[in-house]
Amino acid sequence: MQKLAIRSGPGGGAGQRRSPRRSAGVRLAALGALGALSASLLLGACGGDEDSDSPAPADTAAAAQALGPVAQAKGEPVRIGVISDGQSPAADLSYEFKVADATVQYLNEHRSGIAGRPIEVLQCEAQADPAKATDCANQMIEKDVVAVVVGSSGAGEQIWEPLHAAKVPVMFYTANGAGSLGDPDSTFILSDQFFPLVTLPVQVAKDAGAKKVTVVAIDLPVTTGLYQVTRPAFEKQGIALDVVQIPAGTADMTPQMQRIVDGEPGIVQVVGSDAFCISAFNGLRAVGYDGPLAAIAHCITDATREAVPGDFLKGMTITATAPIGSDDPAIAVFEAVVDTYGKDKGIDVTEAGAAAMFITLSAFRTGLEGLTGDITPAAVTAALKGMPEKDLPGATGLRFRCNGKAYPDSPAECARGGLLTTLDDKGKPTTYKAVGVTPIED
Template identity: 55%
Template sequence: MMAAALCVVAACGGGSDDKGGSAAPSASGSASQADVLGPISKATGAPVKIGLISEGANPVADASDEARIAQATVKWLNEHRAGIGGRPVELTVCETLGDLSKASDCGNQMIDDGVAAVIIGTSGVVESAWKPLNDAKVPVMVYGSSDPGLLSSPTTFSLGDPTFSVIDLPIQVAKDKGNKKVSAIVIDVPAALHSAQEVAPPLFEKAGIGYVLVRVAPGTADMTPQMQQIADNGSDEVFIIGNDAFCISAMNGLKAVGFTGTISAISQCITDATRKAVPGGTLKGMVVSATAPIGPDSPSMRLFLAVANTYGKDIDTSNQGSLTMFTLLAGLQTATQGITGDITSATITSTIKAMKETELPGAGGLKFRCNGKAIPDQQAVCVRGGLASTLDDKGQPADYKVLGNTPIPD
């Protein structure tokens, strides 16, 4: 029930200090860009209000890119994808600033504003924003969460496999490398801890691999003491869950104490800021889970860049969180294809539940289906498996592999 991958999303929204970072291939050229965006199909009529709840900029992480790419994506959907049900999408934005009470206020604000559905982006307080919406039966689309109630909700749709990114992947890395003991370095926020504390231990035990949880507070600049504990406890692999600033501190702390084992991480660890602050020798060979296929040229990357470059401004296209937000909004629009009549929370929910399995926009070839059968006891989950990549000596992913994305039954 852990939204493993969610922690990913949860606390890990940070991006690099550079806009349009080096990880992104070029998507310039008006003719080719127009082809990538698709034919014009403009939305008309009364707008459909969709809510966006995002972390925004706060002392722990800066997720301001989410609102920028969301607005760009909405412009593209309204001009090239006929919005939702032929009607234009109108975005209502609320920022939580990483605060539990503000998150709850954002959820209630969306209800007061009469939105038909809500996207919740990268957030360490996703459950607080989600709860009032769930109580009001407003459909919510997220990348993931560690909250069992959220994952069992009939009006919530999660685009991340809850165990892939933070449990299945490090276990597979340990098996491939012959490692015997994994220390998970986890940012100490609620959205990250359920999976790390409750779900991971029995799965690692079942795999015959030792497991140690190391909780570290957000904003900890010097992690040398915690990393020394890992060097002393016999771990031959670490797995890091946090935003880029958190991961930089962890990786440099590991280097300072002379850790020589395997380092793996969630995708939000790797941005241009990480590449500048962490030696290439530390990054080379690191296996990362991926919420989005940032970096190498691919159909997903070309579409994302075309949307960001055509309709957006000052968007960090090297940031996994930017592409994840694109996928959430484009995924909502894709899942509601064919909706007719009144567009309400109820009709959006029923249309999404009835969708056929299809490719998830911007997700590197992953397919999704939201009929509640991807993981039977977690009906909110719409995706099985995920993406993984191995980094080169510049901290760049060479390519992405789709792992475990098996068909979801009728």
């Protein structure tokens, strides 16, 4: 693999299923608010993992089998960009670049790169800074990359805007802006953006035979608007929605949790950073709540496992990026890639962001299978838009197709549904289940 690395400077560089009756503006407004909420949680956390136990060292023969036969890329490199926040004051996501390096080595040695040609990577660290994010995008344009893969970023929209204007295709695992989500032209997003806050609680309610979801949510400027526009999605499923917003930093939530329990909550979902969720969980435990409980993935970290008794976490349903820690053959490929190409780089395969980077780069290459001729931004865009539905690498049961029809109101989304898992008495994932996955139409 060939790699170029750049660091952005402070200045800018150069030049549940969709209802047919829901307006595009409503869905995009909700997704824009969801993106802002997600960015706030990202910047307020120091990282997120799905299983804190490091796996045992991979068996060499098993790793070789997971990687598959050698299929070496040859010829003139195809240059792509990778942008992530990397090391910022709020969080250290620099492992995403390490995963990108390892994944590209794997793709070049075992998957013939892109159209048989080796992938060359140009990296840029945005540091969650809008100006630096814009600068990263402009540098990618100046370096003539054919596409950009974006990792975790609190400034995703600032990365997207210059690339979109330059017609450079962009692939995200998850996005955080209505502009990128609503782009029908050259943006491709691999996760169902409504899944954590709509599909998850609705599914848990249905499994429990409940008719109500009570959400305990961190009180941010976007939270009220988000749940105003997602409420119809709950109502369409026959589920009532009650949202209790609590300010960040509230250490003792016992009074609020008592009112929730007294009010027949149905099922409870907690939405916030791990510190917020710890207070909510301990408040619910203090008042004796023993009903169904759901949470977004940001809630469950090592800090949560240390601060909340395992008997309370047991049975909680959360979303998952990938089946981390399981014997799933799709995630075994990711683990083999890290063990083979990133062994001495300190990559923690239990980090959800690490799996997401592997998934995004691998899916980008998968979407370009069969590409021939000149590899240009326009050719890459056309190939991704024209690809048939395929399995999402690293996440058995999930599929993707980027023809704009997964959710026509937000045409950049390429997937429906996601993974759910329940926690054991140590707060760790057990089995994984794909939920809400349906074929994406022609």
